[in-house]
Amino acid sequence: MTLNQPYLNRFRATSAAMAQRIHLIAAARPNFMKVAPLWHALEAAPGFTPVLVHTGQHYDVNMSDAFFADLGLPEPGFHLGVGSGSHAEQTGGVMIAYEKVALEDRPDWIIVVGDVNSTAACAMVGGKLSIPVVHLEAGLRSRDRTMPEELNRLVTDVLADVLWTPSPDADENLLAEGIPAGRISRVGNIMLDSFELVRPAIEAADVAGELGLERGSYGVVTLHRPSNVDDPAQLVRLVDALVEAQRRLPLVFPVHPRTAKGLAGALFDSRLARAGVRLVEPLPYVRFMSLVTGAAAAITDSGGIQEETTYLGIPCLTLRENTERPVTISEGTNRLVTPETLLLEIERALTGPRPVRCPELWDGKTAARCVEDLRRRSAVAKLPVAEAGELAARYAGGERRRAGGESYRRS
Numbered sequence: 001m002t003l004n005q006p007y008l009n010r011f012r013a014t015s016a017a018m019a020q021r022i023h024l025i026a027a028a029r030p031n032f033m034k035v036a037p038l039w040h041a042l043e044a045a046p047g048f049t050p051v052l053v054h055t056g057q058h059y060d061v062n063m064s065d066a067f068f069a070d071l072g073l074p075e076p077g078f079h080l081g082v083g084s085g086s087h088a089e090q091t092g093g094v095m096i097a098y099e100k101v102a103l104e105d106r107p108d109w110i111i112v113v114g115d116v117n118s119t120a121a122c123a124m125v126g127g128k129l130s131i132p133v134v135h136l137e138a139g140l141r142s143r144d145r146t147m148p149e150e151l152n153r154l155v156t157d158v159l160a161d162v163l164w165t166p167s168p169d170a171d172e173n174l175l176a177e178g179i180p181a182g183r184i185s186r187v188g189n190i191m192l193d194s195f196e197l198v199r200p201a202i203e204a205a206d207v208a209g210e211l212g213l214e215r216g217s218y219g220v221v222t223l224h225r226p227s228n229v230d231d232p233a234q235l236v237r238l239v240d241a242l243v244e245a246q247r248r249l250p251l252v253f254p255v256h257p258r259t260a261k262g263l264a265g266a267l268f269d270s271r272l273a274r275a276g277v278r279l280v281e282p283l284p285y286v287r288f289m290s291l292v293t294g295a296a297a298a299i300t301d302s303g304g305i306q307e308e309t310t311y312l313g314i315p316c317l318t319l320r321e322n323t324e325r326p327v328t329i330s331e332g333t334n335r336l337v338t339p340e341t342l343l344l345e346i347e348r349a350l351t352g353p354r355p356v357r358c359p360e361l362w363d364g365k366t367a368a369r370c371v372e373d374l375r376r377r378s379a380v381a382k383l384p385v386a387e388a389g390e391l392a393a394r395y396a397g398g399e400r401r402r403a404g405g406e407s408y409r410r411s
């Protein structure tokens, strides 16, 4: 796999800082795209030693290994092998396993990303061991507490010492919840850095062609949220809607393992296949993005795809009642739809004008901003408390925190 060298060279100029050992927590498919650009940026920046910790929440080759290969990530420094289970089993399993690693390896910082169970679990471990925790993709809120991810977001943000946000709405959410401004840095959307990191490979691939489809003539479907695929009544509404939509727009549906179980249990997979929907295994990142870049529209319940389609200017129809990423609606290509309105919205997406806006700082340069912020905050953490307080007060809202598990105080 060749990575985009001009993209990587951007980090070489980063100035030296005191050596900081950073645990980057990778866990599940959407997290690999958030961790990869940051790992490369930290690895190239003097003064940082990034260590990948894979909790093993996603473990299939298609859901994990293929992403490491595509994104040029090395073997993890630690693999916790936690695997599947109930929410409590998965969260508890990650906490028990990661606590041992954190105690043994004693990082200066723990960086958690996104909103999966492993994110909240590792934030909790860091908080209890007084190791500073950074949350990348902080502040997103769907305000729907029936979503497991919303609970993970709330827990993680309340524990994190540094909150890296993608958009102004996220800053506002955190401030409204009483998080001090000094802990928040708006860095932009890291997912798009991953796209730029491997753009040449994405552009060279032709997954649509392999499936006998012309670019711009098909839709990509992904579904995996429990509220959509674990509830048989909702799943049947979705399958009906996709069968109907297929008549208007040929659909390719890479099926998540959670969804595959639900579809197979009700024989919906054969119904979709008979209708002409192309059901395929989950795709590695480069192949999936090749498919998305050639799509006329995406139909999804994924958070990441709402963002990627906004960046690429491709209409996105989100089969959910809410989104924690409202900026993809107000400044992007996203629309919330129901199974009943899907067909109408597909028609509108195919025939209507396409917005070409993109939110500020969604520019493929987020990893560089993260490294710079961490360098600044690490420098403050290494200073004597009085000096650190002065410096921190200048640019970080007066908050003091010392890295490496030393004592700290917040003002």
Ligand code: UD1
Binding pocket: 028, 029, 030, 057, 058, 059, 060, 063, 064, 084, 085, 115, 116, 117, 118, 148, 149, 224, 226, 256, 257, 258, 303
């Ligand atoms: C998880 C995240 C969700 C994220 C999604 C992306 C939580 C609560 N949810 O949902 O935020 O958007 O990942 O995919 O953390 N399975 C496999 N192989 C795998 C992984 C999972 O077969 O590699 C099966 C397991 O049987 C598992 C089920 O899929 O029980 C669901 O996996 P899980 O990690 O619980 O949640 P996701 O639905 O993937």
